[in-house]
Amino acid sequence: xxxxxxxxxxxxxxxxxxxxxxxxxxxxxxxxxxxxxxxxxxxxxxxxxxxxxxxxxxxxxxxxxxxxxxxxxxxxxxxxxxxxxxxxxxxxxxxxxxxxxxxxxxxxxxxxxxxxxxx
Numbered sequence: 001x002x003x004x005x006x007x008x009x010x011x012x013x014x015x016x017x018x019x020x021x022x023x024x025x026x027x028x029x030x031x032x033x034x035x036x037x038x039x040x041x042x043x044x045x046x047x048x049x050x051x052x053x054x055x056x057x058x059x060x061x062x063x064x065x066x067x068x069x070x071x072x073x074x075x076x077x078x079x080x081x082x083x084x085x086x087x088x089x090x091x092x093x094x095x096x097x098x099x100x101x102x103x104x105x106x107x108x109x110x111x112x113x114x115x116x117x118x119x
Contacts, residue, residue, distance in 0.1 A: 025073060028066040035059045 039055040093101075 022073065025066065025069045028062060028069060032059065032062045032066055035062060 035055060035058055039052065039059055042052045042055055
């Protein structure tokens with residue numbers, strides 16, 4: 001297996017302990033669902049416009065925050081999977097593993113890797 005460098009995030013190594021976790025993301029989604037349901041109810045129930053507008057801005061702000069949290073969590077997942085060459089539950093070799101075997105079998109005196117074919 002090829003040893004890959006750590007994933008970079010803002011100029012330093014990506015550390016999962018420093019960012020938001022899955023529990024934080026789930027909490028954000030629950031609050032977002034409640035606000036998405038409550039905002040149109042506030043308009044239909046004729047609550048003051050200031051409250052309805054505040055709820056709308058909260059929904060927009062929470063969409064931004066939860067979207068950024070989702071991107072961070074996907075980067076963590078990709079960084080974790082990048083450290084492994086083999087996909088989960090796969091019996092067949094991956095393209096990267098086949099390339100590793102082919103590069104190990106190429107003789108060192110053949111720099112082009114053409115398999116002995118020369119012009």
